[in-house]
Structures are given as structure tokens and as C-alpha cells.
Amino acid sequence: MDKTSLIGSVLMFACCGAVFWMATQGNLLALWSDKGAIMVVGGTIAVLLMALPAEKLKNAGGFIKSYFFHKGSSPVAIIKQMNELSEKARREGILSLEGDVARLNDPFLAAGLKMAIDGVSPESIESTLRMEVMAMQERHKSGKKFFDLIKVYGPGIALTATLIGQIGMFSALGGSIEVMGKMLAVAVIATMYGTVLANCIAGPIGDKLALRSAEEILTREMVLQGILSIQAGDNPRVTMDRMMAFVPIAQRAQFAKAA
């Protein structure tokens, strides 16, 4: 569970809700526009279908789940786990890790370790795992793209709905001013839907997915170095050092303690 994602989303919901409530004196229906909703919700879904290849769309649910429930592989936990594996391999031989592989919940580490146990050459392990990192990066990019499309096209489509509303309103110019005001209010609602969609929902989510992607790539590079070091039969101390090379000095003490 990513706590800041959750707290941020709740706070955003609360702020929007409070302002909506205050602006309409509790009559939230005044902010409803069926035309706006059809155009912004329907149109944005249509854009996603039009712009994303099918296999990327299928992952959409995963992106949203990842946003809220992404546990992230804590570097401290990884260092700790790698240290245990490294010491066991040193004591009882690398083949003794076979049982551990099944219990690992990080498929990247499991796949790499399995190859190491099977005696696959280091070059081959490295290239296979790098390929995995690249594939992960691609998946992350798809997730970012998903929310970027909403951020970019949401307001544009909302504007279309507003313009259509304004056309109707201008056509009626000269009629009752109250009716015209209502029409204009409804027209503007669609623009507001687009602004909320882009700035309060899709934009920040996409940014977090992108920032996390960079972190995860670093973590995986650390794991990759650890696996190669275990396979080489390095002293656990050397394995730690190779992995620590990716950790800033200030955090090393804390990491060393954990390991």
C-alpha cells in the first residue's frame, strides 16, 4: 500500500468536495452536466481505445492497482534478503538455494537465481535480466502513457463539449437571461470536468508512476549485481559491497545494519 498515494487522493477528494459543496450550497447536482459527462468520460475512453494498442489497454487495471497498492521493493529488505542468500550459498553451495527460489516473491530475483543455480553463463544471465528490466521499463511507460493520454486529451475533449454548449447558448442570445445563464453554466461544467481529470487525477498519478519507475530500475540493477556475485562464489562481504555501490554513502550505515 502506497500511503502517500492514498492520503493524497483522499485529500484531493476532500478539497474538491468541500469547494463543490461550498460553491453550490450543498446542491451538488448543480455541478452535473449529462452532456459534459458523456463527452468527457465517453470521449476519454474512446481516445484511450483509439490511441493505445490492445495489449497495453489490457494492463490499465494493473496501472491503477499499482498506483495504490504498489509495495515497492524496499532496498533495505532486498539487501537483507540477498545477504542471507549469499551466506547460505557460501556455506552450503549455490545448489542449496534451489528450495529458496520457490519461496521468493520477487519473480525477477527468482528467475535470475534459478538461472544462476542452473549454471547459465553470467553473460546470458545478465542479458536476460537486462531484457527483463527493459521490458519492465516499457510496461511502466505504457502506464505513464495511459494517464498522459487522459491528461492531454481530457481537457481538449471537455472544451469541445463546452463549445457545443456555448454555440447553443449564443444561438439563443436575446432570450431570457436566466435561461442563457443556466446554459452557460452547464457549458462551463464540461471544462471543469476536463480540468479536474487532468490536474487532480491523471496528471499526478502519471508523474508518480514515472518517478517510481526510475527507482525500481536502480533496485533491479542492485539485485542483478548480487545474483552475479553469488554465482561467482564471492564472499558475502564482497557481494554486499557490489550491491552497496548503488547506495549513497549516507544510507550505507543503515543498510549495513539491516544486512
Add this chain to the structure above:
Amino acid sequence: MDKTSLIGSVLMFACCGAVFWMATQGNLLALWSDKGAIMVVGGTIAVLLMALPAEKLKNAGGFIKSYFFHKGSSPVAIIKQMNELSEKARREGILSLEGDVARLNDPFLAAGLKMAIDGVSPESIESTLRMEVMAMQERHKSGKKFFDLIKVYGPGIALTATLIGQIGMFSALGGSIEVMGKMLAVAVIATMYGTVLANCIAGPIGDKLALRSAEEILTREMVLQGILSIQAGDNPRVTMDRMMAFVPIAQRAQFAKAA
């Protein structure tokens, strides 16, 4: 047939249609503006003629066709096909593939295989096929550029039409308010045409063409590795492994089954 392209386009059409209908109480003609249509449609075509070299324009029909009917070379099907070719070459010699080349419907694979059968050197096959991939990338970029030009200039040109309408309307300020409202409504219609063109049509299409391009380049790299492996007389198992290097671990089982 790219189903998501089709469904997305139909949904987009339905959403726009529904909102147009609701906003005009079924009188869709209220959203017609001859000045807007001339300016947005004619002007956008003019921009494409002005901005694109002739040979790129000729491919425009192909881009739209590709958007809807692009079959895409499914990586699973390719692995399967390459596996068959690879086994036949192993059993009966590479010359036995001569008959298959004519039946292949992927010109890239056919050209590469033909060179392999003709005994062209691996370096030469590789550089020729890489050149092909680059040329394909250039064609894709042209397609993307085509829709990007519409996306960028469409709204700008539409704005011109709206400004002209507003100039006329402001000049008549002080006359009948009903007449002025009608003029303003007509002026705004052109802006709406530009917004629809950019956000509901050209933008998402260009995005899909760009996303697909990256996928196709990867697929072709896989085919290239397969061809070189077949020519080298590798065991079909080795050929598979070389191609699998481009497939994330999670999908390998599924691919291996297909092969």
C-alpha cells in the same frame, strides 16, 4: 483489423453525436458553418500540401488504412512460423526453404530469407534488413507527422475562422442582439471543428501509429535474429532462444508452447 481502433472510433463518434443531438435538440444543422468547414477542412488540406513533401503525401491513404486494418505481426505467430522454417532448414537444408519464401506474406521475412538462401553474407543480410527497419521507421514517422500536422494546425486555422467571424460580429455590435448571437454562435462553431479534429480524430490516431511503430521494430529485430540463426545452421532450439531474448520471461512459456 485493429479492433480497439474501430471500437474507439465508433465510441467517439457516438459520444460526439449524442452530445451534438442533445445540444441542438436534434437540429444538427445548427452545428453547421460553411465558413468554418471551408477554413478548417480546406485550410488543413492546404497545410498538409504545404508542409509535406509529395512522396509523403502519397502515402496518406495508407496511413488511414493502416490505422484501421493493421493486422500487426503477432509475435506468437512469428515465433511459430520461424520455428517451422528453422526445423525444415535443419532437416532438409536451407535450400529447401526456397518454395516457402514465395508463400510468406511478410515481405521483410521473405526478403531476408531469400538472401539467406542465396548465400548472401550474414553482415550484408543484417545491414540490408536494418536499413529496411530504418526505412519502415521513417514511413511510420511520416504517418505520425501527417496526423501531427492536423493536430497542431487544425485548431490554429479554426481559430482564424472564428476570429474572422468575431470581427464581423463586433462590427455589427449595437444591432439586433439575436442576429449578433447567431453570428457569434457560427464563429464559435469553427473553433469546435478544430478542437474535434485535433482531440477526437488526428491526435489519438497519431499516438497509436507511434506506439505501434515501436512494437513493430522489436518484432522485426526478432525476425532478423531468427533468419541469421537459420542461415548459420543453428539447432532450431538455439534459434528459438535467440528470438526469445526479445521476449519478457513472463511471456516465454506461452511463446514456447506456440512454437
Add this chain to the structure above:
Amino acid sequence: MDKTSLIGSVLMFACCGAVFWMATQGNLLALWSDKGAIMVVGGTIAVLLMALPAEKLKNAGGFIKSYFFHKGSSPVAIIKQMNELSEKARREGILSLEGDVARLNDPFLAAGLKMAIDGVSPESIESTLRMEVMAMQERHKSGKKFFDLIKVYGPGIALTATLIGQIGMFSALGGSIEVMGKMLAVAVIATMYGTVLANCIAGPIGDKLALRSAEEILTREMVLQGILSIQAGDNPRVTMDRMMAFVPIAQRAQFAKAA
């Protein structure tokens, strides 16, 4: 003569003209604003003077001429010409090309061939011609920059004129509504000048110059390979192959026929 440039420009002119005519019922003077013209035309020229170094400004006429009358070196014609030169060099020796150099209307090819005849080392020919390609690229970038400056600053400067008009108009608020309308109309005209300048003229021209630049660089690379091959005394067939490496398979048959 670049036909699409010409047709596009004429169509753009026709569309704008038609809409101008329809909007003003033939009274085109209603779209004239002396303040707008001074600000947009004078200001844009001033921006070009302020932003471009003198030697780049001198080439401005050339950019516009190039846009309309650029013949472009057709790859087919080049392959044909290189083939003839290559065969003559093979038959009568490279010195026999001395007479042909003077007749060539491509200064790039002529300079390269002259160096080859003079026995300049291949490395030196290659670096000199690469330098030429880079210099050409720089010239193209200057042309693109010229139109980009118009595209970027034109609307900004036009907006200034409109704002000044609006200031005058708001100052007179409360006077005759007809007079105010006229003032507002005139103010908006400047914005329209900027929009037309950016979207209907400078933008598409700059895009075409940029797209052409990439094509021409590829063509020159082809010529460079051809010259080096001729100097090396290669078989004309080999020369063709080296040049063909820059041509996609689909077009090679057509090129081979021409050669």
C-alpha cells in the same frame, strides 16, 4: 518547382480569401487594420532582425525561393548519373571524368568528384564532404529558424496590438456601443493577422524545409558513397550496391531499372 508547395499555397490563399469574402460580404477592407499591419508586419521584421545574425538574414530570400522552386535531387536521377560516371571511370579511367565535372549541376557531386580525380585521399574526401553536409544542415536549420521565429513571435506581437486596441476600447466603455464594437473588431483583426501568419504561412513552410532537409542529407550520403567507390576503382555494379544500401528494398527494382 515543388508542386505541392504551390498547390497548397494557392489552396490556402483560396480558402482564406473565400472566408474573408463571405464574412465581409465582399467588403474586404473591413479586415484591414493599419495598427495591426504595422505591428504584425513591422514587429515581425524587427524580431527577425533582432534575433538572427546578419549572415543568416541575408539568406532569407533563398529560403522562400527554395520553398517554391526547390527541385530536389531525385534519388533515381542521382543513381542514374552516378552509374554513368562509374561506368565511364571503369572504361576510360577516373581522369576521363574531368570534363564531366564542369557539366555537373550538383556542386556537391562536382566538388567530391574533382577531389577524387585530383587523387585526394579517401579520408580527406569523406571528411570534406561530411563537413559540407553539416554546413548544409546548418543552412537548413537557419531557414527553419527563420520561419519558426515568425511562427512563435507573430501571434505574440499580434496580441500586443490587440491588447492596445482593447485598452483604448475599454477606456471608452460607456460611450456609443457601435463605436466600441468597431474598436473591438479592429483590435481583433491584429490577432487574426498573427494567427494567419503563424498557422497558414510560416508554420507549414518551416515544416516542409525541415522534412526536406532530412531527405537531402540521405541523398548526399548516397552520393558520397558513390564517389568513394568510383575512386576506389570498384566495378560499377559494386558502386550501385553501395549506393543502393540507402534505398529500401521496395524501391530498389525501380532504381535498378533507372540505372
Add this chain to the structure above:
Amino acid sequence: MDKTSLIGSVLMFACCGAVFWMATQGNLLALWSDKGAIMVVGGTIAVLLMALPAEKLKNAGGFIKSYFFHKGSSPVAIIKQMNELSEKARREGILSLEGDVARLNDPFLAAGLKMAIDGVSPESIESTLRMEVMAMQERHKSGKKFFDLIKVYGPGIALTATLIGQIGMFSALGGSIEVMGKMLAVAVIATMYGTVLANCIAGPIGDKLALRSAEEILTREMVLQGILSIQAGDNPRVTMDRMMAFVPIAQRAQFAKAA
């Protein structure tokens, strides 16, 4: 203390204050909008929580402190300090620096020097310190991102509040013009909050953090070269030369004097 940051901030505060005062004839409460404040302040905090991973958020206080109180490592002071260390190492051996390490207030220099004294290999020192520089760059990027998010989403969120206000106002169209004016004024206040946040606060702060980052990386590269040179037992003069290589000629005289 970064004086220009402080003076700039005070001047910005004074300008905004003066204009606020003049525009409201001293009645600053007229620029207060509870809806605007909730939306812009609360919404921006929500965006930061939604978009930034937890560990980057924790550093937020540090970014603001760094903006005002960043002392910056003056290159002159560094050259002077390195020169003293270098001479002492030359005279009394590198082990004699052990006592100095504890007194150094630059953790980067201290860590590097400690490794040098401990006899860590130069390659290892270099890679560890480069890793530190990269980690610092990452921290700086996080700081920049923090303010960029405010700059990008602040105005968007403010616009949402304004749109909501306008919807309320348009709904009341036809009522008392005074009441409507007040509603519109309040709606616009939110937009103003967003503009101030982006242009007068977050934007310039982010720009300074980015510009400083580049400077600091250069300084650290200088220190790194100095440490390696001291460890190699170079003549202090040679150590100076290696560090001076990162200083433009015009400033070398001044630096040499300081050293």
C-alpha cells in the same frame, strides 16, 4: 545564506504587497477567497502527495531550507582547503590527514579523503564518489520536481476553483448585478492564487535549484580530482593544476592567489 534568493523573495513580496494594497485601497481581505485557498493550497499539497514517492516528500523541508540557506561550496575556499591538505600530506604523509577528516564540514570531501587514507584503490574511490555525485544529482532533481509539480498543477487546480465559481455565477445570471460581480471577483481570485504560486514562488525557486545543481557537480568533480591526486602522492603544485583544469583561465589567477 543565499543573498540573492533572499533579496529576490523580499522584493517579490513587496511588489505583490504593494499592488495588492493599491488595487484594494488597503482592504486586502478583498483578495481573500476561502474556496480558492482550500483548492489551491489543499489541492497542491494533494498533488505533491499523489505524485511524489514518500522518501522524496520527506526531503521537501530540506529543499526550501536549501533555497534560502544554501552556503554553496565556494570554489576558491575549496581550492584553498585542498591545497593545505595536499601540502600536509606531502610533508607528513597521507596518514597525517586522519585528524583533519573529522574536522572537515564537507561530507563528500571527508568520505573521499577517508577512503584515500584507508588505502582504498583509486578506481574504487572514483566510482564511489561518482556514485555520490549521481545520488546528489538525483536529490537535486527531486527538489526541482517538487517545485515543478507546484508550478505545473497550481494554475490548473486554481482554474478548477475559478470554473466552479463561474458555474455558480452563471447559474445566478439575471439576478443582482452587484452580487454577480462579487461572485465573479471571488472566482477570479483563485486563478490569481495559482498564477502567483507558479510564477512568483515555485517557478523561480525550481530554476535556481536546477542552476545550482550544475555548479555543485563541477565543484565535486574538482574535489574528486584533488583527492585522487593527494592519494597518488603528487606534488601540491600538480594537485592544484589538476583541479585548476576545471576553472576558466580568467579566474585562475584569483584562485591561484587564494591557494
Add this chain to the structure above:
Amino acid sequence: MDKTSLIGSVLMFACCGAVFWMATQGNLLALWSDKGAIMVVGGTIAVLLMALPAEKLKNAGGFIKSYFFHKGSSPVAIIKQMNELSEKARREGILSLEGDVARLNDPFLAAGLKMAIDGVSPESIESTLRMEVMAMQERHKSGKKFFDLIKVYGPGIALTATLIGQIGMFSALGGSIEVMGKMLAVAVIATMYGTVLANCIAGPIGDKLALRSAEEILTREMVLQGILSIQAGDNPRVTMDRMMAFVPIAQRAQFAKAA
């Protein structure tokens, strides 16, 4: 003196002046807004203080001076000068250039030549001069950044002033229409200040500084090659050829004549 900078600036001033005069019937005070001036001028200065490190701000005067009075090192003059130095070095030995160094008004050439005379190794000369070129590039970037900050934040800050003015005006809605018009006019003046600042002043100046920077880097590379060639004791003809490698063929005849 950069003539196009001067002519462009004068023309820009004349266009703005003419339109200001026409729009206000000579009553230029109608375009004065104390709030706008405080906010735009004061706020922009504040942004520069907030965003630029102190040492970059100190060079601001130099940037403006450079814009108008930049003489530019004409490549022809440089080739001529290098040719003379090269011939003298060939005739009388490189030590004979010692007296010339003091008379050179290009500090880059002087510093390089001095090192060559002092017998500094070519590698060291090259790395020192490259460092100088990078430092120059950094200075140029600072100049560009200075004007870019004005271009980016000027309009944003101006908008703030306008919004404040509008808030006051909307609050007074329902009062005298003449008074409201005057308030709105004053509010819009600030926007106009920002537009002029960005589009007519800071934008084009920044563009020219950037374009010049690229030119100057090329020139310095030419000088660097010349110095190394002189030190190597090359024939003046060879020195020329090495420098000419940076000059397009079309200009070489003209350069050779000058030399």
C-alpha cells in the same frame, strides 16, 4: 556593433511607438499603469534575483552590452591573423611570436599561443582550450537563461497584475460603466507590458545570443586547430588546410584570398 540588433531594436521601438501613438491619439499616458509597472518590472527583477545564482546575475550587464556591441570574431579575419602568425613562426621560430601575444586582442588565442610558446604539451593545450570553450558556452547559456526567465515569467507576472485589477473591477460591477471600463483598461495594460517584454524584447535577444554562441564555438575550434598546427611546426599551408576544414567549400575561395 551588431547592426541588425540595432536596426531591429529601433524598428521594434518605432512600430510599438507608432501603434501606441495611433491607439491613444498621442495621449501615451493612457498606456501607463503604475500597478502594471511595479508588478512587471519589479516582479521580473525579483524573479531574476530568485532564479539566478549571484555570479550569473553579475554578468547581466555584459549580456546586454554583448547583444548590441558584440563585434564577433569574423572567421576571415581570424584565418588572416592565424596565417600571419603561422608564417612568422615558420620563418623565425615559434619563440618569435612572444611579442605578438601581448598585442592580440582575442584572449583565447593569446592564452593558447602563450602555452604553445611555453612548450606546454599539445594534449594539455587542447584540454585547457576545450575547457575554455565549455566555460564560454556556460556563460552564453547564462545569458540566454537571463532573457528566457524574463520571457517565461514576464507574461505570467503581468497576468497576476491583470487578474488583481479584474478582481477589483468585478467587485465594483454594477457601478458606473465608465469607471469600470477605465479599471478594465488599466488591468489589461499590465498584460500588454508582459507581452511586449516577452515578444518584443527578451525573446528575440535570447534567440540571437543562442545563435551566436554556436557560431563562436566553431570559430574557437578553428583557432584551436591553428594553434596546435603552429606548435607542431607545420607548413603554413597545412595550418590553413586544418583550419579550412571547418569552412564550407563555397566560402573557402573567399577565405583563401583573405589569408
